[in-house]
Amino acid sequence: MTKFCITILGCGSAMPTTLHNPPSQLIEMNDKLFMIDCGEGTQLQMRKFKARMSKLHSVFISHLHGDHIFGLPGLLSTLSLLGRTADLNIYAHKEIDFLINPFLTYMGNHISFKINVIPINPHSEEIIFENSSIKIHSFPLNHRIDSNGFLFEEKKSASHIIREMIDYHKIPYHMIYNIKRGDDFITTEGDVIKNETLTVPGTPSKKYAYCSDTAYDPDVVKYIKNVDLLYHEATFAESENKRAEETYHSTASQAATIAKMAEVKKLVIGHFSSRYNELGVLLKEASLIFPETELASEGKIFEL
């Protein structure tokens, strides 16, 4: 399988600080970059962390609070200045028109590529992108306004055929493709050689899930079951759990509880409130419930 990694461009929340930028991250899969959320300064963070603008495939917006979208006009302008010609798909709630339409009107003929806004469904899980090797789902979260999480999934790779079995059974070259995909082999004598004796399973497909912004909600578990990496917001420490509830955000221990229920391999927490200069308390509270927890930070790369 090719590289599958997540670069954190910003893991702050509504109020930017000198420590954390507004939310944005890049998912690299199959040499393409998918962006989730685009807070103010995202294009500057891409430059800082040397992300290739030309590799940007599409953008996924979780919800329409300013800290998740105010970097879009600048990013789109810069892509145009760089001469991008490929369409850019923006997957977002349809109300994003409020931002995109005036931008397009104002830019007039000066934008070098086409922007397609693809509305996402705030009420149920959907596959929103699929090609031969990648599948991307969106699913509902539980926030003050419509908010969606995203699941990035590698497609199951074909099995590997066992070289010695090709020789032993004299399997013709043209049959290998289908055997890798599950067929049994039938000899010229009519004997059936079971697929499982001919192959070993391919590389396991990996999964990454993004859940931000959201209140604590066990309903999300079914969408993110067993993922290799879960990014879940942890805006507050447990001492602020009332504030978390009021604002439809999560505490670090709630993020960890979701990770535990979903039996994910690893949890990354982010979307930190500007009140925390020091994140030790969030990490500690989450790790008590789910030890495989790590703090997000700008520039950090998580490889799956």
Added chain:
Amino acid sequence: MTKFCITILGCGSAMPTTLHNPPSQLIEMNDKLFMIDCGEGTQLQMRKFKARMSKLHSVFISHLHGDHIFGLPGLLSTLSLLGRTADLNIYAHKEIDFLINPFLTYMGNHISFKINVIPINPHSEEIIFENSSIKIHSFPLNHRIDSNGFLFEEKKSASHIIREMIDYHKIPYHMIYNIKRGDDFITTEGDVIKNETLTVPGTPSKKYAYCSDTAYDPDVVKYIKNVDLLYHEATFAESENKRAEETYHSTASQAATIAKMAEVKKLVIGHFSSRYNELGVLLKEASLIFPETELASEGKIFEL
């Protein structure tokens, strides 16, 4: 006179780089902050350089290219999160409605203060703000779209009365105010004591001018004559003078020529093209014509 200083928040141009942020600067006068231009990331730069958001008095937008305005939505949102209640005046070309109106509509009731867009005149010089100690002018520049420069001017302070003359002429207390402002003193005997024998001139008033974005245009000289500090764009080196002409920008030596003609005390050049990693060539070319030239850089403070 009180503090009068300029903090550079960004001195890059259309394409942000890791070296330079998009244009923005803060003018501190009389304990108020006036912002000129507001490129993406301006609020982050304010935090970085510890500028007090609560002191922000008003915003002046030179023109409506994205690199000068895309930081506004984030800044306005943050001011609202911080609970600002004072009106915020934004002085800009009226077409800025394309950005502000959808923002206000989208934010609905969630913005804590009133935003007043005050249209500036792209065709002639005007006083756009005035109080007891400050006067701010806008004047036309020469760019691809309507663009204005700004002149920030302290009002002439009152003369200082000479203490010994009060005693000598037995000047009553209630007459001092008018003498400081230019009146002669008439003694009880009817003798006229000339003002110039009673006073020394007050602290000279200082002036700062901002000229960006603009092509080289000697017409601007009349608006910025004798200012203490001139910020003039110098997007290109002389080797790119054709490109400067085509894009209605200036070269460093053109900026210096304007400074020389206007007989300013000091020139700061900025709005650097992203092609320059090293700005020595721009400084050298400008200094040859106008030795009192300095390069802008993020975080630099110029005190008048």
